Amino acid sequence: MKSNSISRRTLLKGIGAIGTLKGLESILPSYVWANMLNVAIQPPEISGNVINLTIAETPFHVDNLNATAITVNGTVPGPLIRLQEGQNVTLKVTNHLKEASSIHWHGILLPPDMDGVPGVSFAGIEPGTTYVYQFPVKQSGTYWYHSHSGGQEQSGVYAPMIIDPIEPDPIQYDREYVVMLSDWSFESAEQMIAKLKKQSDYFNYQQRTLGEFFLDLKQKGWSATFDNYLAWARMRMDPTDLGDVTSHAYTYLMNGLSPATNWTGLFNPGERVRLRFIQVGVMTFQDVRIPGLKMTVVQADGQNVQPIEVDEFRLGPAETYDVIVEPTEERAYTIFAETMDRSGYARGTLAPRPGMSASVPQRRPRPLRTMEDMGMDMSGMQMDNMEANAEHKSMHIHGMDMKIENPKLPSVEHHIPGMHNMEQMSAQVNRSEIPGSTPVKHGPDDHGTGNQVVPDSTRSRLDEPGIGLGTDGRRVLVYTDLKSLHPYPDQRKPERELELHLTGNMERYMWSFDGKKYSDAKEPVHFNYGERLRWTFVNDTMMEHTMHLHGMWMHLENGAGEYLPRKHTVLVKPAERVSVAITADAPGRWAFHCHLLLHMDVGMFRVVEVSDVVPHV
Amino acid sequence: MRTFAQALSGIVLVIPLSTGFCVPGVSAPSTTVFLPTPGAYFLTASTTQDNSDGQRLAPNNLSPPKDWPSPVADEHPNLFILADVLEYRQNNKDSDFRWDVQGWYGGDYNRLWFKSEGERNTALKADYDIDAQLLYGRFIKQYYDFQIGVRGETQIFRGKNVTRAHAVIGFQGLVPYNHEVDFALFISQHGDVSARFVGSRDFLLTQRLILQPRFETNAAIQKVEKFSTGRGLNNIELGLRLRYEIRREIAPYIGVSYDKSFFGTADRVRQEGGNTSQIRFVAGIRLWL
Numbered sequence: 001m002k003s004n005s006i007s008r009r010t011l012l013k014g015i016g017a018i019g020t021l022k023g024l025e026s027i028l029p030s031y032v033w034a035n036m037l038n039v040a041i042q043p044p045e046i047s048g049n050v051i052n053l054t055i056a057e058t059p060f061h062v063d064n065l066n067a068t069a070i071t072v073n074g075t076v077p078g079p080l081i082r083l084q085e086g087q088n089v090t091l092k093v094t095n096h097l098k099e100a101s102s103i104h105w106h107g108i109l110l111p112p113d114m115d116g117v118p119g120v121s122f123a124g125i126e127p128g129t130t131y132v133y134q135f136p137v138k139q140s141g142t143y144w145y146h147s148h149s150g151g152q153e154q155s156g157v158y159a160p161m162i163i164d165p166i167e168p169d170p171i172q173y174d175r176e177y178v179v180m181l182s183d184w185s186f187e188s189a190e191q192m193i194a195k196l197k198k199q200s201d202y203f204n205y206q207q208r209t210l211g212e213f214f215l216d217l218k219q220k221g222w223s224a225t226f227d228n229y230l231a232w233a234r235m236r237m238d239p240t241d242l243g244d245v246t247s248h249a250y251t252y253l254m255n256g257l258s259p260a261t262n263w264t265g266l267f268n269p270g271e272r273v274r275l276r277f278i279q280v281g282v283m284t285f286q287d288v289r290i291p292g293l294k295m296t297v298v299q300a301d302g303q304n305v306q307p308i309e310v311d312e313f314r315l316g317p318a319e320t321y322d323v324i325v326e327p328t329e330e331r332a333y334t335i336f337a338e339t340m341d342r343s344g345y346a347r348g349t350l351a352p353r354p355g356m357s358a359s360v361p362q363r364r365p366r367p368l369r370t371m372e373d374m375g376m377d378m379s380g381m382q383m384d385n386m387e388a389n390a391e392h393k394s395m396h397i398h399g400m401d402m403k404i405e406n407p408k409l410p411s412v413e414h415h416i417p418g419m420h421n422m423e424q425m426s427a428q429v430n431r432s433e434i435p436g437s438t439p440v441k442h443g444p445d446d447h448g449t450g451n452q453v454v455p456d457s458t459r460s461r462l463d464e465p466g467i468g469l470g471t472d473g474r475r476v477l478v479y480t481d482l483k484s485l486h487p488y489p490d491q492r493k494p495e496r497e498l499e500l501h502l503t504g505n506m507e508r509y510m511w512s513f514d515g516k517k518y519s520d521a522k523e524p525v526h527f528n529y530g531e532r533l534r535w536t537f538v539n540d541t542m543m544e545h546t547m548h549l550h551g552m553w554m555h556l557e558n559g560a561g562e563y564l565p566r567k568h569t570v571l572v573k574p575a576e577r578v579s580v581a582i583t584a585d586a587p588g589r590w591a592f593h594c595h596l597l598l599h600m601d602v603g604m605f606r607v608v609e610v611s612d613v614v615p616h617v
Numbered sequence: 618m619r620t621f622a623q624a625l626s627g628i629v630l631v632i633p634l635s636t637g638f639c640v641p642g643v644s645a646p647s648t649t650v651f652l653p654t655p656g657a658y659f660l661t662a663s664t665t666q667d668n669s670d671g672q673r674l675a676p677n678n679l680s681p682p683k684d685w686p687s688p689v690a691d692e693h694p695n696l697f698i699l700a701d702v703l704e705y706r707q708n709n710k711d712s713d714f715r716w717d718v719q720g721w722y723g724g725d726y727n728r729l730w731f732k733s734e735g736e737r738n739t740a741l742k743a744d745y746d747i748d749a750q751l752l753y754g755r756f757i758k759q760y761y762d763f764q765i766g767v768r769g770e771t772q773i774f775r776g777k778n779v780t781r782a783h784a785v786i787g788f789q790g791l792v793p794y795n796h797e798v799d800f801a802l803f804i805s806q807h808g809d810v811s812a813r814f815v816g817s818r819d820f821l822l823t824q825r826l827i828l829q830p831r832f833e834t835n836a837a838i839q840k841v842e843k844f845s846t847g848r849g850l851n852n853i854e855l856g857l858r859l860r861y862e863i864r865r866e867i868a869p870y871i872g873v874s875y876d877k878s879f880f881g882t883a884d885r886v887r888q889e890g891g892n893t894s895q896i897r898f899v900a901g902i903r904l905w906l
Contacts, residue, residue: 100686117688118685118686118688119681119685119686119687119688120681120688122685123682123684123685123686124685124686148688150690190690190693193693194693194695195865197695197697197725198695198697198905199865199905202865205824205825206824207821207824208821209821209822209823209824210820210821210822210823211822211823230794233793233794233795234793234794235793236760236791236793236794236795449726449756449757449758449759450725451759452759453759505759507759507760507791508725508756510725517691517725518687518688518689518691519687519689519691519692524679588679589679589681591688593689600689601689601690601691602689602691603689603691605688605689605691607688609679611679
């Protein structure tokens with residue numbers, strides 16, 4: 001493919017008398033003012049070599065409710081920064097808050113003191129002061145930036161950053177939109193943490209009740225139902241625990257607009273529209289689809305990937321995907337971003353003309369965690385949620401995967417150790433080995449009191465779409481689909497492997513690595529400068545987490561051979577082990593953490609140090 | 618209620634901010650240039666060291682200045698106060714009431730606990746029975762707090778007031794099958810040993826309508842007449858409360874409470890002219906902040 005970029009900016013910039021709208025809704029960025037007039041345009045791009053940003057409190061409205069947001073240059077999301085690969089950029093960030101603040105450039109390769117993590121990269125930006133970030137722009141793609149101070153990210157300090165490539169863009173498109181998903185709350189992240197520490201299911205209003213119990217009795221029979229309920233009660237866990245914070249506290253926004261306000265992007269039928277999806281949602285995984293349109297994923301975390309056509313993809317906190325859609329009909333399409341726990345959704349519209357909208361799909365029923373999410377040994381063949389519904393069963397017990405599906409309930413896949421189904425086998429020609437394809441027994445270490453349980457074993461689940469997906473016939477993006485467009489230079493095999501366990505105590509709302517929160521493990525994780533290493537994340541919890549490494553790429557070891565995709569944020573499913581290869585080419589101290597803001601803030605955080613000398617043990 | 622809770626959570630938040638986040642000085646604009654050549658380190662602090670002996674910079678040279686804040690606030694203490702029972706109890710001539718309040722202040726592992734139980738129980742003739750504990754709690758074994766501390770107990774009966782102090786060793790947490798349990802052993806200043814066990818479980822009828830069976834029992838090794846305590850099992854109290862969570866923190870409830878005294882304790886209650894067994898309807902509010 002060759003680039004065209006038919007003057008896409010001039011095409012879209014002309015529309016809309018932005019100035020007249022300023023007084024109307026000054027809090028919203030211009031792509032939202034556009035919506036107020038039902039005209040969709042590109043956000044105003046701040047570009048150039050010197051960019052000024054101001055962090056301050058600003059009144060904010062969500063569905064006629066008043067709140068105070070913390071904003072960058074007065075809007076939520078903040079202004080889109082558009083840079084050119086190869087330029088040097090100076091970003092002057094002034095803090096007008098009463099507390100310290102910061103901006104982290106998410107996914108950007110830069111010097112460590114420009115990375116914007118208070119306590120790791122610098123001291124933070126004190127009230128009334130300006131910090132000058134300066135770095136050469138050495139990459140291209142869709143990124144974003146956000147505060148790394150306390151709960152400011154949830155309160156509105158986030159915005160897109162797009163870097164145009166030096167080389168012609170291999171992705172062809174006529175029109176583009178940033179689709180930034182976020183979770184807005186009228187309470188602060190700190191208030192949420194306080195509540196969860198006191199009652200860990202505080203926000204979950206989708207728990208199993210007496211009514212559901214009776215329904216299960218009727219549908220599954222007495223023995224299966226009692227076994228299931230008692231098993232969960234015995235473990236002191238809740239199968240409806242799909243997210244710590246739900247729509248009870250969040251309104252899910254698309255480009256800063258609620259579902260009712262309906263952000264709209266315009267297109268002319270036949271155009272190729274590039275949608276740059278960015279998940280800001282600090283505690284929210286969302287499943288994105290556009291009923292009626294196939295989406296071709298062309299970029300993941302700012303890095304071009306071989307195009308893959310899907311119906312739906314899951315976007316974890318801090319991940320980004322760029323997709324191309326080609327609406328040919330003269331009608332509106334709904335962009336539907338349902339939360340993983342199905343408690344809410346964000347919604348917007350693609351339409352040929354302003355004011356149009358398409359029907360908004362029903363949310364699917366919330367799935368349930370299974371024993372597989374607990375990493376239970378399947379040798380005993382303990383079937384959680386197993387249905388007696390014969391017509392939906394497809395069991396291939398003899399050496400093959402077992403898949404039990406029911407339209408109403410999440411499918412349960414029980415992989416028998418060491419076995420793959422035929423499809424996977426044939427696809428594995430020209431693919432590299434996926435670390436963890438064979439389940440790995442958990443060691444004797446239970447990670448202490450800060451960790452509630454350990455799974456019997458963990459394994460790669462990269463080929464699974466994730467809980468609540470993949471059972472309704474939609475083609476859902478999985479991590480094994482991601483292949484870089486071109487091989488990256490460093491093709492060395494990892495010289496050594498580090499293993500990190502994702503741990504937590506959900507009952508007490510504690511999150512940690514290897515059972516230790518950051519304040520109990522301030523000693524950095526050491527990478528030898530220049531080495532190629534494998535870092536394996538072992539999720540001992542039954543929740544999804546997104547691992548974010550600052551300063552360096554993580555090459556997802558998903559079996560793509562020399563086409564391993566690069567990610568800045570990697571989603572790790574319950575009881576999963578995921579390996580990434582890292583080229584430790586960025587000397588200095590870097591943050592590494594779960595990008596679920598509340599998890600990070602209670603201690604799921606480490607410092608990674610890239611240096612020459614192995615620290616004294 | 619909400620503003621009170623907010624005010625309190627505000628207090629909690631302020632404390633660590635004043636200790637952990639005092640970042641002195643102004644972050645000076647940095648204009649350093651990144652040179653990604655091997656061995657060239659990027660130091661924000663001015664601690665560059667000589668590496669003439671071929672030894673490259675030791676990792677601790679990369680350590681951040683001491684005055685930088687913590688990147689995360691994982692040592693934030695919290696304050697929790699729960700009135701699990703706070704209720705009026707129906708009685709023919711007098712109005713009885715009862716409370717069971719507890720809470721903690723602290724972090725994940727170390728907490729300062731306070732607990733208070735009390736009642737006005739005209740049938741038992743000890744008009745008021747009030748109990749307060751102050752405990753240190755250590756988080757152990759994934760689900761439990763091991764507690765140690767002191768307890769003061771006072772009973773008021775026809776204007777007479779008796780008081781004693783105890784040492785407390787307790788154990789509290791969530792046992793398998795989701796039962797909240799609270800067990801404590803008390804040794805009074807006179808060496809009398811007694812124990813208390815409380816267990817409860819929540820059943821969700823709907824997302825907000827919750828049924829809570831609750832069981833409490835007291836036992837003693839020695840007979841202590843002054844406190845109407847016999848040897849062995851003293852009493853049991855069974856409660857069934859149906860609450861509606863207007864929000865998680867505020868839940869009015871109705872219910873029924875059955876209590877019965879046994880053995881020496883029952884004898885003592887009879888001597889005083891009380892009822893050794895009673896069923897009462899209750900109405901109250903469960904609160905936490």
